[in-house]
Amino acid sequence: MRRVLRLASITLFVVCLTASAAFAMEIKLGIVTTPGSAQYIVAEKFKELVEERSGGDITVSIFHSASLGNETEILQQIQMNAVNMGVITLGPFDAFVPEVKVVNFPFLFRDYDHVSEILDGPLGQEVLDALEKAGFKGLAFSENGFRNLTNNKRPVHSVEDVAGLKIRVMESALHKELWRVLGANPTPMGWPIYSELEQGVIDGQENPVSVLKVFKLFEVQKYLSLTGHVYSAHIDVANLNWFNGLNEGVQTMLQEAMYEAAVHQRNWNRENEAGFLAELEREGMIVDKDPDKASFRAKAVELKGMDLFTRDPATAELLDRFLEATR
Numbered sequence: 001m002r003r004v005l006r007l008a009s010i011t012l013f014v015v016c017l018t019a020s021a022a023f024a025m026e027i028k029l030g031i032v033t034t035p036g037s038a039q040y041i042v043a044e045k046f047k048e049l050v051e052e053r054s055g056g057d058i059t060v061s062i063f064h065s066a067s068l069g070n071e072t073e074i075l076q077q078i079q080m081n082a083v084n085m086g087v088i089t090l091g092p093f094d095a096f097v098p099e100v101k102v103v104n105f106p107f108l109f110r111d112y113d114h115v116s117e118i119l120d121g122p123l124g125q126e127v128l129d130a131l132e133k134a135g136f137k138g139l140a141f142s143e144n145g146f147r148n149l150t151n152n153k154r155p156v157h158s159v160e161d162v163a164g165l166k167i168r169v170m171e172s173a174l175h176k177e178l179w180r181v182l183g184a185n186p187t188p189m190g191w192p193i194y195s196e197l198e199q200g201v202i203d204g205q206e207n208p209v210s211v212l213k214v215f216k217l218f219e220v221q222k223y224l225s226l227t228g229h230v231y232s233a234h235i236d237v238a239n240l241n242w243f244n245g246l247n248e249g250v251q252t253m254l255q256e257a258m259y260e261a262a263v264h265q266r267n268w269n270r271e272n273e274a275g276f277l278a279e280l281e282r283e284g285m286i287v288d289k290d291p292d293k294a295s296f297r298a299k300a301v302e303l304k305g306m307d308l309f310t311r312d313p314a315t316a317e318l319l320d321r322f323l324e325a326t327r
């Protein structure tokens with residue numbers, strides 16, 4: 001009987017192997033930005049690793065440059081599994097899962113090492129797990145980096161200089177409230193925003209230096225202040241049911257490949273940031289490298305007591321623990 005069972009299990013093993021060799025799958029992955037961008041670098045590395053590790057059985061198709069719509073629309077398509085995966089800026093996740101916004105709390109992290117320590121640890125994992133409520137499997141955090149203010153009206157050194165500036169913000173309640181509290185006139189808009197800046201529909205915007213460089217915003221923005229007010233992550237996600245329906249070996253492979261792709265991209269961003277900044281200066285941007293961050297911070301902390309963070313108890317509680325851990 002033992003032998004029969006053993007034989008049966010070997011046969012099963014061989015059948016499974018054969019089945020997996022014949023297994024072919026296309027993963028559709030959506031991003032809003034263009035080749036060369038932070039999100040694209042994650043997507044490209046993920047594709048390379050998955051195709052290599054699956055011996056070509058799994059292919060990854062990258063839908064980029066907003067061919068699927070803006071980031072909110074891509075998230076909706078991932079929820080319906082019309083698209084399986086995405087590398088999406090954290091801002092637009094607000095509307096789907098309130099807790100996620102704690103990562104965008106202003107002046108939360110000291111520097112990039114601090115970011116990795118927290119987001120690769122248990123608190124980061126809690127944020128990824130919270131996404132399941134909205135039907136997303138959170139796989140990893142990649143990044144745009146620390147966001148900085150640019151505008152065409154005047155140099156901004158302290159928060160008083162922000163008064164009345166018409167600033168484009170991401171489609172996120174947190175970003176809108178933040179810029180209102182800082183004294184600006186915030187206008188939520190999806191990405192891209194080059195022509196709105198060029199036409200002067202808005203005075204300014206805020207993004208990490210990699211974005212200013214890759215999207216040539218230096219052509220349409222004069223003043224840059226290194227405010228570093230919000231750490232801008234992407235969350236690398238999949239449709240939860242689709243992901244859970246894959247066999248365990250494939251799940252592990254995808255999870256590992258996405259984490260490695262994310263770390264690869266974060267390193268790219270961090271290693272290149274000083275070079276990008278030098279290029280922005282060469283292109284003629286007037287850079288304030290040491291703005292009065294304390295003046296920004298003093299106003300930005302008001303967000304903690306606002307509806308945005310107090311309305312949902314889980315969000316308020318998670319923010320407290322993030323603030324405690326990053327103090």
Ligand code: EAX
Binds near residue numbers: 232
């Ligand atoms: O990745 O919308 C934004 O400002 C994002 O940072 C943009 O998608 C660049």
